[in-house]
Amino acid sequence: MSQHRPARAAVFSAGSWGTAAAKILADAGTTVIVHARRSEIADAINHHHRNPSYFPDVDLPTSLTATTDPAAALKDADYLVLSIPAQSLRASLATWSPHIGPDTVIVSLMKGIEQGTGKRASEVIAEVTGVNANRIAVLSGPNLAREIMDGQPAAATVACPDEAAARRFQAACHTSYFRPYTSTDVIGCEMGGAVKNVIALATGIAHGMNLGHNAAAMLITRGLAEAIRLATAMGADPATLAGLSGIGDLVATCTSPLSRNRTFGSHLGQGMTVEETTAVTRQTTEGVKSAEAILNLARAHDVEMPITQIISALLHEKISLDEAAAALMQRPPKPER
Structure with a gap:
């Protein structure tokens, strides 16, 4: 990541927790692009700064943009933040994987175990993308999306085998209302x-x-x-x-x-x-x-x-x-x- 520009995060996708995470990152000064599956959601975020499907009453930061193009979302991204159903992770990631940069850190927000394999999200990410474990992090904590969208206080743990990577993402999502701690225990x-x-x-x-x-x-x-x-x-x-x-x-x-x-x-x-x-x-x-x-x-x-x-x-x-x-x-x- 260049010392002369803010961190860049691509948030996949525009669901409840993905939208909240994108707001946190944008409020922390990170440049955020949300990948939305539906063009009407991307258009609403870009033109009206709202997500009508989940939080139609909450204004999103004007710096937060959206696209339906995964390649555009991932261009020059320091972080790929994944907030999709655990059972669709493998298939979705296989589609997006070619667009992930060689230095991009992948951050999982998912809280499920893959059916059939019993694998955790970080294991599926490593398997599908071939990315080293030091570039795979997890964000987890008591984070009810509605409260975060309302700016109510919350905290979470950023876990990554690479402590330095955990600290960088900690800085990228630290706001007045959201306090991240670090760990190596993925x-x-x-x-x-x-x-x-x-x-x-x-x-x-x-x-x-x-x-x-x-x-x-x-x-x-x-x-x-x-x-x-x-x-x-x-x-x-x-x-x-x-x-x-x-x-x-x-x-x-x-x-x-x-x-x-x-x-x-x-x-x-x-x-x-x-x-x-x-x-x-x-x-x-x-x-x-x-x-x-x-x-x-x-x-x-x-x-x-x-x-x-x-x-x-x-x-x-x-x-x-x-x-x-x-x-x-x-x-x-x-x-x-």
């Missing part, structure tokens, strides 16, 4: 972000069934234990799960009505089927897509994840809602640690 950040979505489905179900705050606190706490067990078995530092990308993200996603996964779970808890809930849920709910992949990872690493197991069974209609609630309480008692 596995811990990604697994915290993925597992919390499944636990949020469980707390949403408890909310929908009116099971109370004690039940929610129990699920959050025992869900954190599941995330720590799996992440550390995969090589993460357990301390990462006590940070922003672990318990921080878990609490926000499990307790906020703005959370997609909690909302999806709440619909299930009120008696809607998975199909009915999917039909009324406009945005990607990563926990639904990733639950079985996470459970398969747990089995491969010989890790017990009872909440994840129950949620996966419920999503695949192997057990009923009442059976799921009963199963969560009928676990054999044992020492907490």
Whole structure:
């Protein structure tokens, strides 16, 4: 990156979190181009400085532009910031990969595990692009997009094996309302972000069934234990799960009505089927897509994840809602640690 120009970031794509991330970067002084799939979204961002599909009421920085051309978005980009559904990452990245520059750092905002392979987003990125791990970073934390768009305070962890690269991206997205911290524990950040979505489905179900705050606190706490067990078995530092990308993200996603996964779970808890809930849920709910992949990872690493197991069974209609609630309480008692 030249010392004589601001950092340049290409944000793919113009969804809820992608738009929020683009706003953060632009507010931090980074030059931002958003890649939108639909020309009407790109035109609205360029001419009206708004994203009508997600935040029609929020003005975007005038320095933020958009395009439907991936090559144009990636031209001279210091950062490729990826905010797309985890299950479409591989195919999309294969299309975009030829346009990625030799020094571009790829930053994943994704919080899902690929079905079939059990790979984390950073692993898929490395596999598809051939980019060295030192050029692949992860941004993860308690980051509800609506609150960020409103300028409410938030923080996150930027994880990259190359500390210097993490610090550069930290500077590129540090604003008065958004505080990024750095880490080298990519596995811990990604697994915290993925597992919390499944636990949020469980707390949403408890909310929908009116099971109370004690039940929610129990699920959050025992869900954190599941995330720590799996992440550390995969090589993460357990301390990462006590940070922003672990318990921080878990609490926000499990307790906020703005959370997609909690909302999806709440619909299930009120008696809607998975199909009915999917039909009324406009945005990607990563926990639904990733639950079985996470459970398969747990089995491969010989890790017990009872909440994840129950949620996966419920999503695949192997057990009923009442059976799921009963199963969560009928676990054999044992020492907490």
